[in-house]
Amino acid sequence: MERQFRELAAQSTLPLVLGLVDGLLNALTLAAASLVGSGAPVTTGLAVRVGLAALTTAAFAVFVADYADRRAYLMRASRQLNLTRRGQLATTRLGRLATLRSLLATAIACTASFAGATLPLLAGAALPGFSWVVAVLAVVALAVLGAALGRLFAGSWVRWAGVLGVGGVAVTWIGVWLHIT
Numbered sequence: 402m403e404r405q406f407r408e409l410a411a412q413s414t415l416p417l418v419l420g421l422v423d424g425l426l427n428a429l430t431l432a433a434a435s436l437v438g439s440g441a442p443v444t445t446g447l448a449v450r451v452g453l454a455a456l457t458t459a460a461f462a463v464f465v466a467d468y469a470d471r472r473a474y475l476m477r478a479s480r481q482l483n484l485t486r487r488g489q490l491a492t493t494r495l496g497r498l499a500t501l502r503s504l505l506a507t508a509i510a511c512t513a514s515f516a517g518a519t520l521p522l523l524a525g526a527a528l529p530g531f532s533w534v535v536a537v538l539a540v541v542a543l544a545v546l547g548a549a550l551g552r553l554f555a556g557s558w559v560r561w562a563g564v565l566g567v568g569g570v571a572v573t574w575i576g577v578w579l580h581i582t
Contacts, residue, residue: 413509420510421546424517424546425539426572427455432522433536433576443525443532450472464507471499479486494550
């Protein structure tokens, strides 16, 4: 059971990180004008709408990319095994397993993306006079995620935190410039 959990955790790193970063960047981009006071105020409805937009784009992008990657792996394996029919492995239990694992990766990414987009915006809805704090919280969340990834992957946690934090600031600036909401 522990071995299966470790395998699931190892397979979940990409969709989890992708979902969190996607959600936080969606929140910063789509609501940046509201966060600096030049757009509509951050409301619970806006938080949920942005979260649903992040969830939807994550679902589509992650499933298509993950499933295509898994199918490509099965196609390469079929070719290396000199199987007579193209894509023969993809029609077996391995193909169904690839679909299930892609659906799991999609569910993880969707949940993380929705949470990453919605939670900071809900904080802004709770503090209507201080909605700019949401941008600060989202950038700090990106920096903390970067630090955690740096430690996890034996890199410079300061560099990882700095790059993700600066990226969050840049995306916020782009969101303010685009003024979507």
